[in-house]
Amino acid sequence: MTMKGNHPTLILFGSFFSSGLRAKRTRVFILLAMVPVLLMLAARVMESAGTVSAGDVAGFFSHFMLSLYFQLLIPVLALFFGTSIVNEELDNKTLVYLTTVPVPRRAVLLGKYLAAILLASLLVASGFLLCFLAASFTRLGDPAAWEELGLFLGTSLLALFCYSALFSALGAFMKKSILLGLFFVFGWESVVQYFPGVTQKFTIVHWVKSLLPVPPGQNSFLIFQLQPSPPLQSVLTLLVAGALFLYIAVFIFERKEYILSDNA
Amino acid sequence: MTPVLKAEKLSKWYGNILGISDIHLEIRSGITGLLGPNGAGKSTFLKIAAGQLKPKLGALTIFGEPVYGNPRLFRRIGFCPEHDSAYAEMSGRGFILLLARLHGFTGAEAAAKAEKALGTVGLLDSQERAIKGYSFGMRQRLRLASSILHEPELLMLDEPLRGVDPLWRIRIMQLINEIVLIHQGKIFAKGDIHRIRGLIDSHPHQVSIRSPRPRPLAARLIGNEFISGVEFAADGRGLTVRTNQRDHFFTHLMGLLAEGGMDIEEITSPDDNLQAVFDYLIGK
Known part of the structure; x- marks a missing residue:
């Protein structure tokens, strides 16, 4: 037997990424990712019809769309993709195939994590790009607009990295992790981010929002009771937290005994 | 001769439910059937042997090495699980190819191994179809292919004949005649394949x-x-x-x-x- 070839993590990444592209769930998420694009196009149509002003459309993007992406779409996609890394294997009883090959469990989790995060990133980035083009097509020649897009996409990837790692750890730890994940996204994250003092720093969304530009206007969702953290600190926090969550996910997955059948 | 599989004081329980208790067992080369009444702990034993469960007490070794948390050992072991589970979106070939790559074979080697394994279980004609379109019997044969593709020294089969049509049952019996086997059934029987097959036939x-x-x-x-x-x-x-x-x-x-x-x-x-x-x- 020749022991050459790619690393098992990369083999699993390639295989689960390509099967993920064909999965029914991905098609549902494509539709979900296109909802903001449709909303943005609708705003543009209303602007053309004179119902709303150009300033309102720009405000719509910076207020509503950013909120939609960073507080809803990204955490929800990360939740479903992250928890499914292990939970899907348990629900479909397919984990046995990946744990009876000469591959360390950490390679299995990391390969599937990479596939999940790339799928989620493509969904978010494509929707975000279309949304941005619809919102900013009058200033596409302006380099600042593209810098802004780069910032949004970079922040999206960091947010996906951190949220997906957290939810993959949750999925590795417990079978019905979606409910707890939903509570985290819509309970903890949504409420605690507005708490005064340092409490809001115990949310991921605080560090994500700290990277986004604060648009003019007092009604922005980016107005904090505490000032946003410095960008470099936010980037490092998201990277370290993501890596820590991923380490915890691997730690649990390597040690936990998964029982696929109720038959003793 | 060193036993292929050795269990010493092997016990496993799930909360208050006892799976197996104080099992002492040695399995040497040849073909071994694992049989017993419902609840005897056959599934638990086989899952421990396949590294899916960790013993609470005692030890189980294969080729002298512990199984749980020892993935390297699966270069020498093939396991065909009982669950009707599959990656529905993958093709039969894609699934076997993935496992072949995970066994360490290069692209060309993996393709050859996949073709051989799929040919052995009669799935070459339907190898490009998504597994979700396979019948129960075809999925069972695919599971068998997944366990034999790397030509293991020890093959563990959990209900390998369930759902397979009678003609393929005969073919599978011929196939496992060539390989050391732990065959999960409902009564403990140890002997060669002719004995087990003789019982099944008669x-x-x-x-x-x-x-x-x-x-x-x-x-x-x-x-x-x-x-x-x-x-x-x-x-x-x-x-x-x-x-x-x-x-x-x-x-x-x-x-x-x-x-x-x-x-x-x-x-x-x-x-x-x-x-x-x-x-x-x-x-x-």
Whole structure:
């Protein structure tokens, strides 16, 4: 037997990424990712019809769309993709195939994590790009607009990295992790981010929002009771937290005994 | 000779439920059937042997090494699980190819191994189809392919014949005749494949045949010495045949099919497994 070839993590990444592209769930998420694009196009149509002003459309993007992406779409996609890394294997009883090959469990989790995060990133980035083009097509020649897009996409990837790692750890730890994940996204994250003092720093969304530009206007969702953290600190926090969550996910997955059948 | 598999004081429980208790066992080369009544702990034992469960007490070693948390050992072990589980979106070939790559084979080697394994279980024609379109029997054969593709020294099969049509059962029995086997059934039996196969072949069998015209078929079967009884299905679209000589019966049936005029939709043999042997031996 020749022991050459790619690393098992990369083999699993390639295989689960390509099967993920064909999965029914991905098609549902494509539709979900296109909802903001449709909303943005609708705003543009209303602007053309004179119902709303150009300033309102720009405000719509910076207020509503950013909120939609960073507080809803990204955490929800990360939740479903992250928890499914292990939970899907348990629900479909397919984990046995990946744990009876000469591959360390950490390679299995990391390969599937990479596939999940790339799928989620493509969904978010494509929707975000279309949304941005619809919102900013009058200033596409302006380099600042593209810098802004780069910032949004970079922040999206960091947010996906951190949220997906957290939810993959949750999925590795417990079978019905979606409910707890939903509570985290819509309970903890949504409420605690507005708490005064340092409490809001115990949310991921605080560090994500700290990277986004604060648009003019007092009604922005980016107005904090505490000032946003410095960008470099936010980037490092998201990277370290993501890596820590991923380490915890691997730690649990390597040690936990998964029982696929109720038959003793 | 060093045992292939050795269990010492092996115990496993799930909360308050006892799976197995204080098992001492040595399995050497050859073919071994693992049988016992429901709840005896066969599944638990096999899952521990396949590294899926961790023993609470005692130890289980294969080739002298512990199994749990030792993935390297699976270069030498093949495991065919009992669950009807599969990556539905993958093609049969994609699934086997993935496992071959994970076993460390390069692209070309993996392709050759996948083709050989799929050919062995008769799935080459349907290898490009998504697994979700496979029948139960095809998925069972795919699981078998997944366990033999790397030509393991030890093959562990959990209910490998369940859901497979009678003709493929015979083929699979021939196949496992070549390999060391732990065969999960319902009674403990240790011996060579001829003994297990002999038991399976000689105990009374029931074969169900679905056909829109069962009466002409019954007329062609009744009177043969290897047929001990025929019963028609209540819906009038099938019959159940009892035979003591399964191989003779199937040979005869294939002859009838080759002659033509027999419209058969499905053949199943629900008691062609070690549970039936167990029931037969204990006089159920």
